[in-house]
Amino acid sequence: MTPSDDALADAWQAHWSRLIGLLIGQFARPDLAEDAVSDAFESAARHWPVDGVPTNTGAWLLTAARRRVLDRLRSEAVQRKKEPLMVVDDEMRAAAAAVVDPGAHVADEQLRLIFACCHPAIAPDDRVALTLRFVVGLTTTEIGRLLLVQESTMAARLTRAKKRLASSGIPFATPAAERLDERLDVVATVVYLAFTSGYHPGVGDVALRVDLGDEAIRLLRVLDALLPGRAVVRSLLALLLLQHSRRDTRLDPSGALILLPDQDRSRWHHDEIAEGVALLESLAPGTPTPPDGARSTTSPGSTTPTDPTSTGPTRPPLATPPGPPTTGPTRSPRAAPPSPSTTGPTGPRLATPPGPSGTDPTRPPLATPGPSGHQGRLATEYRLQALIAAEHATAPTAADTRWSTIADLYAQLETLTGSPVVRLARAVAVAEASGPEAGLQLLDGLDDALPRHHRVPAVRAELLRRAGHPTAAAAAYRAALSLVTNPTERTHLETRLAALTDPYPRQPRVRQFPTTS
């Protein structure tokens, strides 16, 4: 890469969505803004290698892009012959002069752009596509590949969505305070979808798209900086950091899936795990300060990863006794009636289990469902998911995973969402904590709720195998194989089935399922 290539790549990363935001803010024409910014980058690709990289690449690109918009508006006006050219020119000059300082409102413009792309009057799929295009700066081809839509279809859809963005009256504005949280939930959902589409592409050869995860996290950091302290943003950021921290270990060199217990934990990104855990501590419901004795990969106040501890025989932070003011007492006033399956507080995942088993009968029951405190439902949902991810991420070895804590968290999540996918994951955790039969019981009825979901029979197969029913397990594996679309997962299931029929199995050590890989 030449210096100008590097500069161009950096500029794309740094300026794409800002430029789009600025131009839409100024001209209210998303379609023109996009073309103009693309043209500006094209022009930069031609000029910078020859003329040298400008000192202020953002200003250079903005000037070039703005000139393109003005050209287009002028030629549109000429075509319409509605107004004398002179008048248009004067308007254009005034408009261009109005934005003398490109830096001042950049953050606001970017935020407005995000809220416009994620407006609830835009179809959910289109929100994702528009955000990936305008805010993240992916090309139509890339978006089509990520969202599993043919390029021509994606192009048509984006064109229509852009037209809608420009003409249906959708405000290019940060929502009013009373509506901000509701709209932020929509934005968070879009970011979450973008992230998961990178991790579960479903069909095709791409098992996971690391760069989409990077972009989703970057976007959340931008949001968190622009609208500090929002629970839904921070919960989701924690969740994505914790999930993404395992990215380098999820596939082997041949592209085959490596299940969580077999992943090389030293290659997880421990700095990101620490950040995710710290975010969760700051989000503990009802406690503005992080809970004492919180389980963490880091010592209190530190943000550096503690790799050494994760290889040690015990988890020192884990074993730390809870400080006198645990999170329990503060939560107990709001505690819901104890449900048999929810014995742990929400925070507990982070908050100190007394022993290696991670169960604490003395811990007060959790305020189970619904929004906790001022955190919205979606924020709570993301936080519970992040707490589960943190349990996995902070367990020094797979054998140390506190499955009963995870099962409790899944029970809370299921109560909150009623989602059959959550129930499936809960069945896995319960099987790990209490044996395969307990897990199998939770699978009842899931085939109807998730008829095309290969993971239902895949999990059932695994649990049947463990419960000592190889014939039934083999049938369930075949059922899973008839539904699976991702080649990586297909290979995994075929391997499992083959191992089952092998008269001399090599003691397959499986603690984990693709649902949590």
Next chain:
Amino acid sequence: MRFVVLAFGPAVLPAGITLGSVDTATSVQDRALRDGTFDGPASELTGIQVLDATDLDVVLDQLPASGTFEVRPVA
């Protein structure tokens, strides 16, 4: 007597109002938004109002909490 005339297809009313294309329509069902036009029978059309607002959100705020509506900008 006062009449309301609705124009369809390429017909244009003299001094009438031309609606934006279907792509610009937003449907509202009890406050829930969906992109696109009202997808029920045309016979259910029961009212028309023309109002000026800075953007879609302002219009949506003025709609009753329940009921089915379609909002389109004027072309």
